[in-house]
Amino acid sequence: MKKLIIFLFFSTLLVGTGCQRFLQEDLRGKVLGDAALSTQAGLESALTGTYKGLGNTWATGFLHATSIAATMGGDDVTTLPGGNKAELKEFDTFTVTAGNGRTGNLYSGCYKTIQSANNIINNYKTTVGVAATINIIAGEAYFLRALSYYWLVRLYGSIPLLTSAEFSLDLLNIKRTEPTKIYALIESDLLLAEQMLPNTKRDVGRPNIGSAKALLADVYLTEGGWPMKDQSKYALAATKAKEVIDNHSTYGFQLLSTFAAVFVNDPTLNGTAEDVFVIGANKANGTTLDANYGWSAMPGDIGGWDDFFSEINFFKDFPAGARKDKTFAVTYTKSNGTVLTWQQLVTGHPYYQKFWIKQDDPGAQNYSSSLPFPMMRYAHVLTIYAEAMARSGGPDALAYTCINSIRTRAGLTSLSGLSPADFAAAVVQERAWEFAGERTRWFDLVRLEMVEVANSHRDPAENAIPNPITKANYTFPLPLSEVLANPNLK
């Protein structure tokens, strides 16, 4: 009896002690605060997270049909007239609304990458570890921030400019920043990146010096055109592209000998030597698989999704040769063995065979693959040099070599003796064919203010464009979420 009473009171007292400690939040297992980036491993982990914005399948970034949607205003791609492709069709017909989820996917992914990159850039100097590696990490962060802003500024024009990762409620009142300032940051980031990055990519899905220089060359080329129209940038573009060309073997870049080899699309290969920068993919995880190849580019008749296919006149004007043979599928074999021509397809359009997956096993031809997704290839660098030279000093021998190496591979004759303007125009046209469906043509049309002209030459069977195209259609409205959260962005 007494024992029980003693036990009873003892146990009552026991639980009453140590109140303050008892109510302390236990942060075991959480990554937070300064500790997150204080070590090299932590910084590396944050860098991995920085890439995620650009490669989060179905959610953000480039690994699914959002980037092709955004460039659908080009004359190389189009989509279904009805049904479930309404959002893609908005880009094709210049009726993009703020509510279009495809723009949101690219937009939010780029900004998520910018936030993470800002975090690294502002903190890497205090990180403890091997200085050389920390430098590379920071270099990759600069590269990713520049790449993200480059996509944003081209798609939306004036955008919010952030260089800090810190959150405060004041952020909800900021205003847009005009492109000039955005481009200034992109340039300075890439100049830093090329100082900090290594010659050899640390992994397939990472940049090296060559990637940074190539991207910078592309940026300069764009700055030469609409909306900045800073002609002085063409020379810079040429110089920067030449730095890449001169050192291409150091950076591991080369123009593959055949066009077919570029698009062999063998998921076991981890890309090719023509890749300047790719976003890595692995179908082992639902958020890292690449959904741009396969069904997205195939007709429904053979199981595809009809996300995008070639405009009819683009196909018709495309010069015959090895490149055309690889670029488009000529025949389409249904599961029951019936063979169709593109005219016999339900959509009556040719499809991009260059985005089909190499068929090795029965499951290979589907929507998911581990193919790295190229953002830029060495052929881009060659054409940038060629065009930039034509628009600055005039095409030199190297410019002709660059363009002719691509034409030769495509099965076309070499160019020679053109005026700078004709040469530049020829390069731009060459880029349209070489990079058909590769999210290049739209930006060329925009910077050279050719969107209206290019779209005037449409087959009547294409999706009708309801209203005349104006400069307002050169960029897209900011996603609805942004304007709702911050009315100052209106």
Added chain:
Amino acid sequence: MKKSFTKATAFDNQFLRKALIMTKIYILILFCSIYTVKASDTYAQNVRVNLELNNVSLNKVIKAIKEQTEFEFAYDANLDQLILNKVSINAKNEKIDNVLANVLKGTNINFRVIDRIILLSSNVIKETSGIQNGMLLQPQNLTGTVTDAQTREPLIGVTLIVEGTTQGAVTDVNGKFTLKQPSSNATLKVSFMGYLTQIINITGQSRIDIRLNPDVKNLDEVVIVGYGTVKKSDLTGSVTSISNDKFAQQNVSRIDQALQGRATGVQVTNVGGAPGGEVRIRIRGANSALGSNDPLYVVDGFVGADFTLVNPNDIESLQVLKDAASTAIYGSRGSNGVIIVTTKKGKKGSVQFDYQGQIGVSNVIGKFNLLNAADFAQVVNEKNAAIGLGAAFTPANIAGFKEKGGTDWQNEVYQTAITNQHQLTISGGTEKTTFLVSGNYLKQDGIIKNSGFDRYMLRSNLNTQLNDKFSFRFNLTGTSLVNSNNQIQSGTGNPLVQALAWAPTTPIYDANGNYTLNDPVGSLKTNPLALIFDRDLRVVRSSANIVGGLRYEFIKGLALDIQYAVDYRTQQTKTFNGNYATNFSPNASIASLQQVTLQGTNSLSFNRIINEVHSINAVAVFETQQYTANSFNGNSAGLKFPELKYDNLGQGTTFTVGSDFSKWTLMSFLGRVNYAFREKYLLSVSIRRDGSSKFQSNNKYSTFPAGSIGWNLTKEDFIKNLDVFSNLKLRASWGWTGSQAIQPYATQSTYSSIIMAFNNNNLTSGTRLGNPGNPDLKWETTEQKDIGAEIGLLKGRLTGEFDYFIKETSDLLLNRPLPSYAGGGTYASNIGKIENKGWELSIGGTPLNSKNFKWKSDFNISNVNNKVVSLGNIADRIFTGSNVGAAFSTQSEFVYQPGKPLGSYWGLKYLGTWKPNEAAEAAKFGMVSGDARYEDLDHNHVINTSDYQIIGSGIPKTTAGWNNTLTFKNLTFNIFFQGVFGVDKLDYTRAAALIAMGDNRQATLVDIKDRYIPGVNETSNIPAFSKTNQTKAQSTMFMENGNFVRLKNLSLAYNIPLPALGNSASLRISLNATNLLTFTKYKGLDPEASSVGNGTDLNQSIDYGAYPNSKTYTLGINITF
């Protein structure tokens, strides 16, 4: 004698024992009353009395004994004079028997001790052979028996008084009585504890059989409330009690089935029709936008229990605490209401066995009417032609389908499901110790192939009285549950959605006998049968809940209770996705979660009636709770041996692992005082102070006060004299409660983990900034006001209860959406205000009550109006979305907007199709006649985001239940209707199958044949196939009325007594039908099912492939002996 007492076990429960002790009995009782026998001797044997009184009245001695002990005295009014006799007593530490024997020596008074009641009676009666007649030997003119109207058991000790006289009698062990026939116009008043008093005219009668009805409502029923009990008549809060006999007729397998429609103010929605599927339970609406709105479950004192881990067959009673006066005692966890579950205990006496077995058959409640293959092919061709595409099917194809048919995907997906349940309960006890052990096994197949639910449960409840001051209890429950493929899979990964999306022209298998990998015409997504059979999602949960308590009673009415509880839960989620479900990228994973909750509760309670007018019931509690969770997951992709599924994760090519730790603690001080004056004027005041680890510095502690008052009019003479009301009470309450809306670490800015691929061989894990933490977070606070009235008429045959309440939640926690440029995500902030106003009404009656036939009917209805009051001026509206229809819409389907209910639907207003005479107007929109027409709010002739508006509300306003039990001899018939009103459902399932958006490419519903066809059918509001048409799923076109009335249960039970196995042995056979009929305008399969689980209220009525409820027939058998 003994035999009669054991028969009466139904009334031998704790409630009535306590009630008896607490109430003085002045009525005429000559002999023992049946429900006082059980616990008797222990107390009388143990208690000791010290008395030294000389030459005082017997009355004084009685008073002295009462002060020292818990004994109550009962005596016949005719002893009034006798107890004034002077007596003397000198007792030192003596047993009550000895004391009384000494005191009463030489008087004409006999005594008998029954439990804590001492009966004094005139010596005239001999107790040797039971009582033959009343205390005053009357000429034997009027005889009769008194029995229980329900059980037909004889009632012993019933008082019969001839009104206006001193004549009376008391029934004997056989319920018999004898009375001198009084003079003309006599009436007899028959009264008995726990029964309704009857007044009977006995003029000229010589024999009369009287049946007494138990007074369940009015008498001193005890209600379990938070941290204590209170007499029902003293209750000032709003509490609904459901005892197990209310749902015993229905073969229930989970608590929600017991609550559904039976508890006023409680909304129970079977959102997932799968076996073991999700259910949403809401008490008086939803108060939190972010947090859970689930009630708090308290099982045998363990706070925060998981109701799915409680076997309903083990339940003694359920108490639903609704108003703040009742729930504020649970402080920061009380705002969603509290459901207190009390499990059964063993009873003293011989061991009782109870076996229940059930077998059931279930089928889907309905199917969509889908196009056959030939019609489908025809429609596809018509569509292609209309939008400028080529024909997908040749005439030969179509002829082939006409001849051979196609695939009926719906038929392929559903099955007839079998359910088995077995339960064995063994209970019993000795004088000091009682036990109850039960085991339950449930195996339930789902109506979707390859889905099911298995459950094993074991419970052991042990109670022991160590001595007269110490008692000890120990409850242990072990549960194991396996959910197989029955989780709600909303959207395109759902076999039901795919069954409506896949073309009937596409075969199930390809030429090689494998699942057809892709559908060239219909869906973009996976073959529905591959989703069923080439995938496996198994959730295995095991739990142990252990509650041990020790109670020590210092002196009468003052007790200390120490209770510790351990709740241990593990969950293993195993997934497998095979070749055909993943397009040859097979993967598997196992995620384990271990949760441990420790609880310590120390309570000091005090109960006393002072001077017979002031009743005080007080409790003070110190409680701590600590929750820890550890999780681990391993994922394996590129399985080399897919057939091994998740059982050999090492045989993959790419792996990822993860783990997490989470912990919170809660420390609480609380107290309550209930005061009643003459049982008429009631007052209750409580306060709780909670300290939580989830908050920083200033916000760590919060205080939750509450108060309530009541007026028990039944106890007032002016009401008593009316002789109309058996119960009439008015009550009002006010209080504050908190909610569990905030998860641990919400005040911290933590990094989240991601997986990235830098090449095709590896996955790399990384971190990035998650949602920014808000260090200023605090609890949401809900202020609730309630007024209520209880009424009982016709001697309790008709009862009613009405409540009106207003709940206002301030500091409402909202996830403020952050723009993507700021990193996206959300910022949790206490910025809003929300209001729930409503009323509840329950009416119970016994319209028919004859010897062989009885009809009991209970109806309840409750109404809640939910409204967002403020969003703290951060925006006109805040969007929120489930992403259920990710493929249909890029706009959030739901919005918070001041003045509108939580999570109102956001969408376009559909105005039907453009008609032929509207072609000119349509052209302004770039449309043609036959295209879908939407309200153009800004009149700019463009339908875009600025034309979206609030188009409905998914929160039901009114719910009702009507339960009827008809008893005819041994047959019991139960019919139970449930109704839900004032709700809109967004039917994406139908939208997907009709207008073919997102991952659906073609319409599959028969309705598409009735579309607008230029020149043919120009009145239809189903849009035509056209190049310009854009049909939006997120519009009023698919906003449907979700009201329904459902015949939830119909059962017939037959009781067969089995005297060969003992008196209480019986066999019951029952036949049950669930969800037999549904009356609704809803065009989907099931108005009750939804694609969003019980976790949120915002998106609650959206339906995109929701797992429908099933029609179930169950045969049950129940043997007790």
